[in-house]
Each structure stands twice: as C-alpha cells, then as structure tokens.
Amino acid sequence: MNTRRNLLLGAGAAALGLLTWRAAPPRSAATATGDGDALLPNTTVLAHDGRAYRFYDDLVRDKVVAINMMYVQCSGVCPAMTANLRRVQQMLGQRLGRDVYMYSITLRPEQDRPQSLAAYAGLYRIEPDSGWLFLTGEPAELLRLRRQIGFFDPDPLVDGDTASHTGAVRIGNDRFRRWTMAPALAEPGQIVATLNHVDDRMLHTAHRAAT
Amino acid sequence: MKEKTTTNGMHDGIARGAGEHPESPARRRFLGAGGAALAAPLILGASHSAAKNGSDDSSGSSGSDPSPPTTPWVQYLPDAIVPLPHVSTLTPDCTETANVAGGECGRNPHQRYAEMTNSVAHENYELRAVERPDWVFHPAYPPQPLWCYEDAHHPDSTSAAPVVFARYGHSVMCRFHNALPQDHVGFGTPEISVHLHNLHTPSESDGFPGDYFSPLKAGPTLTEPGRFKDHFYPNVYAGYDEQRRGLGDPAFAARDANGNIIGDWREALGTLFYHDHTLDFTAPNVYRGLAGFYLLYDHLDSGDENDPNPAALRLPSHPYDYPLNFADRRFDKNGRLVFDQLSPEGTLGDKIIVNGKIEPVLRVAARKYRFRLLNSGPSRNYEFYLVTARDKVESFTLIANDGNLLPAPLTGQTKARLGVAVRADIVVDFSKYPIGTELYLVNRLRQDDTRKPDKLVTPGTRVLKFVVNRGATDTSRVPAKLRPVRLPSAAELKNARVRRWEFDRKGGLWVVNDQLVDVHTPRAIITEGGYEIWELVNNSGGWLHPIHIHFEEGIIVGKTAGSKSAPLEAHEQGRKDVYVLEPGMSLRVFLRFRDFVGKYVMHCHNVIHEDHAMMVRWDIVKA
CATH class of the missing domain: 2.60.40.420 (Cupredoxins -  blue copper proteins)
Structure with missing residues (x-):
C-alpha cells in the first residue's frame, strides 16, 4: 500500500479534496521564547481541558514526551492509533502525568476545537489530568508546529492530505535533547520500550522478557 | 574552478564547497x-x-x-594505517555466559564457544566507545566531539577508528566498553550495540539492534545493563557444519593451523566494518563517528604480497593495503x-x-x-x-x-x-x-x-x-583468478523456497510486507542448514533502498527493473551483502542459513530509514 500511488489512483475520496498542492512554509528557526537552543517552538495551543499552553515551555521542556497527530473525524488509522496509545497509557500507569507526557495534536484545527477534542478523549475514556492532552490551535501555527516536529512528507501531494497522515509517534527526552520515533501502531509494549529508551530513569527498556 | 598548486604541492587557497547547490x-x-x-x-x-x-x-x-x-x-x-594491537588477556576473563557481576551486560551465552575458541590461535581485542572532545574534521572548523571506538590500552588520538587485522582460523574475542558520556545532550544516544558488517557471527555477538547497552540501560533483548560486552568472533567460514560433516566439496574444505576444518574457503569475506546499530538511533550514532574497519585474511588473501605459499594471491599488502571510509556530513555556520x-x-x-x-x-x-x-x-x-x-x-x-x-x-x-x-x-x-x-x-x-x-x-x-x-619496490600481483564463488546448483535454485519482502512506505514510516519492525517477533523462521531465495521488492515510490541482510552473503540470481528482467552488472555477480534497490526494482537473492542459530535482522542501510522502522527480525532455529 503506497500512499502516493493510492492518492494518484483516487483511492479515498476525502484525499482528492486536498489534491491542490499548496506551497508549504519552510521549517523555520525555533521560536521558543528566551531559550535559544530549544528544538520545538512555543506555539500557543489549546488543550481539550480548555486551557491554553505554550507548547515548548509548558508541555515539552525537560520532559519525556510522546507526540502524535490525529483528527476527530478520521476514519482511517486514528481509531486504531488512539486505541493503541490508550494501551500505552495503561502500561505507563502512574508514570503518565508524572514522568512521561502524551500529546495528540489535531490535523484539522478548524474543525477540532477543544470541546470536540474533549468529547473524543471521553470516547476513549482518557481521564482529565491524566497527562495526555489533545491539542488544537490556530491552523497556520499548528502547521508550522507539525513540520517542526518532523511530521511531514517530502511529497507535497501526500503532505497536503490529512487523510494520509503520519503514523509515527515522536518520542523524546527534552532534557537531553534526544529524539526518535515509534510507529503509533506498533505493539504498545514497543512504544513503551522506546519511551524507556529515552527516559533516563529507566534501567530496563524491555516491556517484556528478553528473547 | 581551476586550482593552482604551489611548489610544495599544496593547493593555494581557493576554497570551495562540495559543488552542489541545495536549490537545484x-x-x-x-x-x-x-x-x-x-x-x-x-x-x-x-x-x-x-x-x-x-x-x-x-x-x-x-x-x-x-x-x-x-x-x-x-x-x-597517515602514509600507513596502524592495525589495532591485540592483548594477551582480558580482565576480567571472558566467559561463555555473561559476567554480569563483573560489569558485563546481560547478553545471551556464546554459542559453540568452547568448540570454536582456538586454543593456539586466538586474539583478544579491547575497544572503548568514547567521546573524543577535539576531533579536527578540517582546520577551518573548530575541534569538536567525535564518538569513536578507541584502543582501550593505547588509544591513538590521530585515528578516527582502529583497524582490526584478523585471520580466518584465528578466533577473536572483542571486548567493547561503553565509555560514552551518559549525560550526553543532543543527537545520538549513549548506548551501543556493535555490529560487525558482515561477519558470519553467532547471533549474540552480531550487534542485534535490541542488544544496546550502557552502564545505565539495557535494551529490550538484554537482561541487564553493563559497562562492557564481549563479542565472540570465531572467524570461521560459512559452510562450517557442512564441511565438517563431509557433505561439502572437499576441494574447498578450509583448515586452521591445527588441521581442523573451519568451513568452505569460497565463503571468505575480506573487507568488513564495525559500527553502531542501536535500535532507533543508528543514524545519529554512526553520524557521530562510531565506525571502523575489520579486515579478514586467509591462506588465499593472506595479507602478504611476498607470501611463499604458491596458492596465495599476493595482492598488495599492508602498508599498501589501505582502507578508506567515505561518509557525508553537514556543518553549521560555526x-x-x-x-x-x-x-x-x-x-x-x-x-x-x-x-x-x-x-x-x-x-x-x-x-x-x-x-x-x-x-x-x-x-x-x-x-x-x-x-x-x-x-x-x-x-x-x-x-x-x-x-x-x-x-x-x-x-x-x-x-x-x-x-x-x-x-x-x-x-x-x-x-x-x-x-x-x-x-x-x-x-x-x-x-x-x-x-x-x-x-x-x-x-x-x-x-x-x-x-x-x-618510489618503492612492488612484488605484489593481481592474479587472473581470485576466489571461486560457490553458486547455487540448478537443483537448489529449483527447490528453494521464494520468500518475498516488499518494502513500502505507509503513514510516513517504512514497512516490510506491510508490517512494522518488532525486535521481539521474527518475520521468518528458518531451519539451520536451509537455503532460500529472498525476493526484495521496492515499490515504495521515489526512494532508493540499500537493503542489508546480516550474517550470510547472498548471490543475486535475478533482477527486475520496472516489469522487465534486467542483467546484472559485472561487479554484482559475486557474493554481496548490500542489495541496492532502485525505485521500482526487485532482486532475487539466493541465501543459505548455516552454522549458528538465533536472531538476526535485515534492514535498509539508509540508516534514516532503518531508524524509521525499515527493518525485520528473522531467526535461524535448530533442525
């Protein structure tokens, strides 16, 4: 299954609506306020808890984080991804919200405002204040943020189509400026193992016994 | 741009970049x-x-x-490279099972350890992965950190990487210490898993991506963290079991100095390299510098251009045998x-x-x-x-x-x-x-x-x-025949199972047969001693993928570009371990799976792709 080929062949009617290539703004210098060496910008985001945050300073700085993309109306991979990440949340237990933080950013900020994100979180039984936030914001700002995080396809045809969006989770430990990724549909134990890899508090990365 | 050279042979100062413009x-x-x-x-x-x-x-x-x-x-x-000296003892001693109490990470035991450790011809090496603070890439750039493997006993700060001279029939134990800064900030992670590309290595010493370790961390397929890891490199040829059982072609039975059969000497490799292979961080770790050469010699490619053995090839030998590692890097305005x-x-x-x-x-x-x-x-x-x-x-x-x-x-x-x-x-x-x-x-x-x-x-x-x-004297030769290749027989080609691996892109990640990498789940389980044809298919769109299969060399038996069968270039007709798939290309590779059991990997060696899930685990199991 090749995303670009499917788009060109017209697989997925929703995809065609976004076929018009639009000039993508180049990824620009980090804009974290006052902290020149931050890798991620201080975009203002609105969370499903109704509060506004500065993305870098409030949500990422010095934390171990897992960031993915979704949107409420997605009938493709998002339900499976969100369900999978819910299993990750269960495996993390108390660590989520204390040592590790999860953020899901919408690809459709025009439609997904905080209330609809709150309803979406409720659907998946994600408790408030769990350490997992669903985020929206101003569309152009969120597009810039998404690119900075590295969620883009070099092919503008594929990149412009939200229905064919990334299946990656950006995982990192900001205190050590150490970043990698895990597939959002990987076994949840594997996603936890990648979090354990970057989390300096974890001695063992394995979520299950070595083979 | 014309260069002028001054009388001492030095370029007289027209600085130029690499000649490529980003906005092409x-x-x-x-x-x-x-x-x-x-x-x-x-x-x-x-x-x-x-x-x-x-x-x-x-x-x-x-x-x-x-x-x-x-x-x-x-x-x-340097006019000549200096091979890494070996050491007579390792302290603590090497042991078949991991010496966790002594500081070794929790690896699997060395298979066939007693059998394959040569009591009279064995070398120990000891290397440390370190951060050297002041490597000079070029005098125009400031001295800066480089991660490299260094001789633990006599580190050579002028060399970016030690070169190991090894020999078939001489077993090697290589102790790798992880002395990287554990508080490292920035790209790269201070765990290591060393892969020797592409020795016929027992699985526990192959640098499996999940086997990364540091004093503070154990990867998912290790049981304990540690300061060092011993890698057992028996330096036997593939076909070891077949030859020892009398089932191979006796003309190619290789023997060590004790007269013991150590495999089929058509299966020799010469130029290998060792590098980091830590899961999810291979690209930044290798980019930081963790790579070096391992050269293997035998009776044929003996490393002595004056070898009196009439069978020896007498190719140019050290110091006229010189490895060159080319790597691309980018530097900021500072x-x-x-x-x-x-x-x-x-x-x-x-x-x-x-x-x-x-x-x-x-x-x-x-x-x-x-x-x-x-x-x-x-x-x-x-x-x-x-x-x-x-x-x-x-x-x-x-x-x-x-x-x-x-x-x-x-x-x-x-x-x-x-x-x-x-x-x-x-x-x-x-x-x-x-x-x-x-x-x-x-x-x-x-x-x-x-x-x-x-x-x-x-x-x-x-x-x-x-x-x-x-000037110099030159007694080296390049003979008309080098090393014979063992090609698959017609019967083997006919009987081989064809296993298809489709490399594709899905959701911004790489998949193989539509599946994501999982270090705990083999995507193929092969009985030891078997052979198969692996069909490597690149339909991923506009990407080129150099696919690497660990452990065994393969013979390309078919190439398709687009939908048409295509001929192999001359240099592709021998044994290989990296199969470059251009967009739309597939290759059929004949492989044998011999002598050792356990987990191995196949992956794209564009290491960015490797770190984005373009990898599979495959296992060999006992018959």
Whole structure:
C-alpha cells in the first residue's frame, strides 16, 4: 500500500479534496521564547481541558514526551492509533502525568476545537489530568508546529492530505535533547520500550522478557 | 574552478564547497510549479556553542545551507594505517555466559564457544566507545566531539577508528566498553550495540539492534545493563557444519593451523566494518563517528604480497593495503557538525569525510595499492572516478565487492558505485606516474536529498587527493583468478523456497510486507542448514533502498527493473551483502542459513530509514 500511488489512483475520496498542492512554509528557526537552543517552538495551543499552553515551555521542556497527530473525524488509522496509545497509557500507569507526557495534536484545527477534542478523549475514556492532552490551535501555527516536529512528507501531494497522515509517534527526552520515533501502531509494549529508551530513569527498556 | 598548486604541492587557497547547490533544478521540478521549494528540513535552535555539544542543531541556518567553505588538500592521511594491537588477556576473563557481576551486560551465552575458541590461535581485542572532545574534521572548523571506538590500552588520538587485522582460523574475542558520556545532550544516544558488517557471527555477538547497552540501560533483548560486552568472533567460514560433516566439496574444505576444518574457503569475506546499530538511533550514532574497519585474511588473501605459499594471491599488502571510509556530513555556520533528529528524511551531508577528514591528501608510493572503499552513509550514494589534475579519467582494477573477492579481477574499470554500506576493493597502480603526480578521487554522482541519487555530473566533486611522492619496490600481483564463488546448483535454485519482502512506505514510516519492525517477533523462521531465495521488492515510490541482510552473503540470481528482467552488472555477480534497490526494482537473492542459530535482522542501510522502522527480525532455529 503506497500512499502516493493510492492518492494518484483516487483511492479515498476525502484525499482528492486536498489534491491542490499548496506551497508549504519552510521549517523555520525555533521560536521558543528566551531559550535559544530549544528544538520545538512555543506555539500557543489549546488543550481539550480548555486551557491554553505554550507548547515548548509548558508541555515539552525537560520532559519525556510522546507526540502524535490525529483528527476527530478520521476514519482511517486514528481509531486504531488512539486505541493503541490508550494501551500505552495503561502500561505507563502512574508514570503518565508524572514522568512521561502524551500529546495528540489535531490535523484539522478548524474543525477540532477543544470541546470536540474533549468529547473524543471521553470516547476513549482518557481521564482529565491524566497527562495526555489533545491539542488544537490556530491552523497556520499548528502547521508550522507539525513540520517542526518532523511530521511531514517530502511529497507535497501526500503532505497536503490529512487523510494520509503520519503514523509515527515522536518520542523524546527534552532534557537531553534526544529524539526518535515509534510507529503509533506498533505493539504498545514497543512504544513503551522506546519511551524507556529515552527516559533516563529507566534501567530496563524491555516491556517484556528478553528473547 | 581551476586550482593552482604551489611548489610544495599544496593547493593555494581557493576554497570551495562540495559543488552542489541545495536549490537545484531537479528539486524544483520534483516539487512542481510555483517555485517555493520546500526547504530541506534541519532543526534549528541556537547553537550550543557554550555547551560541550555545541555541534548540535544550530541556529539560523536552514537544512539546505551549505557547510562553510574549506580549503582542500591541507590535511594528510597517515602514509600507513596502524592495525589495532591485540592483548594477551582480558580482565576480567571472558566467559561463555555473561559476567554480569563483573560489569558485563546481560547478553545471551556464546554459542559453540568452547568448540570454536582456538586454543593456539586466538586474539583478544579491547575497544572503548568514547567521546573524543577535539576531533579536527578540517582546520577551518573548530575541534569538536567525535564518538569513536578507541584502543582501550593505547588509544591513538590521530585515528578516527582502529583497524582490526584478523585471520580466518584465528578466533577473536572483542571486548567493547561503553565509555560514552551518559549525560550526553543532543543527537545520538549513549548506548551501543556493535555490529560487525558482515561477519558470519553467532547471533549474540552480531550487534542485534535490541542488544544496546550502557552502564545505565539495557535494551529490550538484554537482561541487564553493563559497562562492557564481549563479542565472540570465531572467524570461521560459512559452510562450517557442512564441511565438517563431509557433505561439502572437499576441494574447498578450509583448515586452521591445527588441521581442523573451519568451513568452505569460497565463503571468505575480506573487507568488513564495525559500527553502531542501536535500535532507533543508528543514524545519529554512526553520524557521530562510531565506525571502523575489520579486515579478514586467509591462506588465499593472506595479507602478504611476498607470501611463499604458491596458492596465495599476493595482492598488495599492508602498508599498501589501505582502507578508506567515505561518509557525508553537514556543518553549521560555526563549523559544527549538525544532524536533524526530527526530520524523517534525515540529513544529507555536503562535505565528504575520508577516514574522518575533509578533503585530505594521501601520499602514495609509485606502486600498486589495494584500496578498500567503504560508504558508511548515512544516506548518500557515490560514483567514484580516479582522475588526473586535468580531470582525465584513469582506470583501476576492481577485485572485491561488499568485501568478497570476485572470481576474477575486473580490469580497466573507470568507476565504482557505492550505495550505503557497500564496499569495493580496487587496485590502483601508481607506478606509471612520475614522482610528483597528483590524482584525485572524484564523486560524479549528484544527490540533493536523502531519497535517491540524481544524475552523473562532470567534473564532479574531488574528495581525496593522491600525491605520488616516492618510489618503492612492488612484488605484489593481481592474479587472473581470485576466489571461486560457490553458486547455487540448478537443483537448489529449483527447490528453494521464494520468500518475498516488499518494502513500502505507509503513514510516513517504512514497512516490510506491510508490517512494522518488532525486535521481539521474527518475520521468518528458518531451519539451520536451509537455503532460500529472498525476493526484495521496492515499490515504495521515489526512494532508493540499500537493503542489508546480516550474517550470510547472498548471490543475486535475478533482477527486475520496472516489469522487465534486467542483467546484472559485472561487479554484482559475486557474493554481496548490500542489495541496492532502485525505485521500482526487485532482486532475487539466493541465501543459505548455516552454522549458528538465533536472531538476526535485515534492514535498509539508509540508516534514516532503518531508524524509521525499515527493518525485520528473522531467526535461524535448530533442525
């Protein structure tokens, strides 16, 4: 299954609506306020808890984080991804919200405002204040943020189509400026193992016994 | 741009970059009308110039900003490499099971340890992965951190990587210490898993990606963290069991100094390299410098051009046997190494480092040399030519591909194409040039992004300068026959199971047969002693993938480009371990699975892709 080929062949009617290539703004210098060496910008985001945050300073700085993309109306991979990440949340237990933080950013900020994100979180039984936030914001700002995080396809045809969006989770430990990724549909134990890899508090990365 | 040379042979100062412009016509064509090219991504934050790792992720430059200019040909590679000395004992002693109490990480026990440790011919090596704070890539750039493997006993700070000289029939135990800074900040992670590409190695010593370790961390397939890990390299040929059971062709039964059979000597490799293979961080760790050479000799490729054994090839030998590691790197406006951790496309370097140096000079004697060319990536492809100062193309002889001697040398070669992790051994005869002649190794393959190369350009980018500065005697030869290849029989080709592996892109990640990497789940389980044909299919769109299979060399038995069957190039007809799949190409590779059991991997060696899930685990199990 090749995303670009499917788009060109017209697989997925929703995809065609976004076929018009639009000039993508180049990824620009980090804009974290006052902290020149931050890798991620201080975009203002609105969370499903109704509060506004500065993305870098409030949500990422010095934390171990897992960031993915979704949107409420997605009938493709998002339900499976969100369900999978819910299993990750269960495996993390108390660590989520204390040592590790999860953020899901919408690809459709025009439609997904905080209330609809709150309803979406409720659907998946994600408790408030769990350490997992669903985020929206101003569309152009969120597009810039998404690119900075590295969620883009070099092919503008594929990149412009939200229905064919990334299946990656950006995982990192900001205190050590150490970043990698895990597939959002990987076994949840594997996603936890990648979090354990970057989390300096974890001695063992394995979520299950070595083979 | 014309260069003037001064009387001492030094370039007189026209600085130039790599000759490639990021905003190329090819890039614009790809992105379509409208002009505003999507800038190649590079993460930006202010440079950490005050911090130790000031080389990270600099500010103010987009990813496509060229590295600052450097004056070429101002650094010299050593006239001779110095092989890593071995040590008589390791302290604590090596043990079959991991010595966790003594500081070793929790690895699996060494299989066939007693059987394959040669009591009279065994060498121990001890290496430390360290951060050297002051490596000089080029005098125009500040001294800066380099992660490298270093001799634990007599570290050589002039060398970016030790070269191991090993020999078939001599078992080796290599102890790797992880002495990287555990509080490291920036790209790269301070765990290590060392893979020796592509030795016929027992699984627990193969550098499986999940076997990464540090004093503070154990990877998912290890049981405990540790300060060191012992790798057992028996240096036996593949076909060990078959020959010992009397089932192989006796003409090719290799024996060690004790007369014990150690495999089929057609299965020898010569040029190998060891590098980091830590899961999810292979690209930044190798980019930081963790790579070195391991050269294997035997009775045929004996490493002695005066070998009295009539069967010996007497190819040019040390110091005229010289490994060259080519790698692409990018530097910020302050001359510090940069790497984009967040881009799924990685970083394409515009400066080519040769054994860690930008645009160095190698002074050579007027005689034959064997150069072992390696492309250690991360993503660039090369097509190297040897040219005179006037860009006239000179010829050389190709003798090995991916570390495997060809059955016969290919003379009159004018180019060597290297995908990531591909090796090519070439013999260059400098005796026909007068003393003072200058020649260049030039890359003529243009590449503007990490996806795949573009077209050939002339005159290309000069990456290495040779100066013939002395005479020398030369008793070396390049015989008409090198090493025979064991080809699959007609019956084997007919009976082999064909296993298809489709490499594709899905949701911004890479999949193999529509599945994501999982270090706990083998995607193929093969009985020891079996053979198969692996069909490697690249339908991923516009990407080129150099696919690497660990543990065994393979023979390409079919190639399809688009829907048409295509012939193999001469240099692809022997044994290989990196299979470069151009867009739309598939290759059928005959493989045997012998002598050891356990977990191994196959993956794309564009290490950016490897770190984005383009890998599978496969296992060999006992019959």
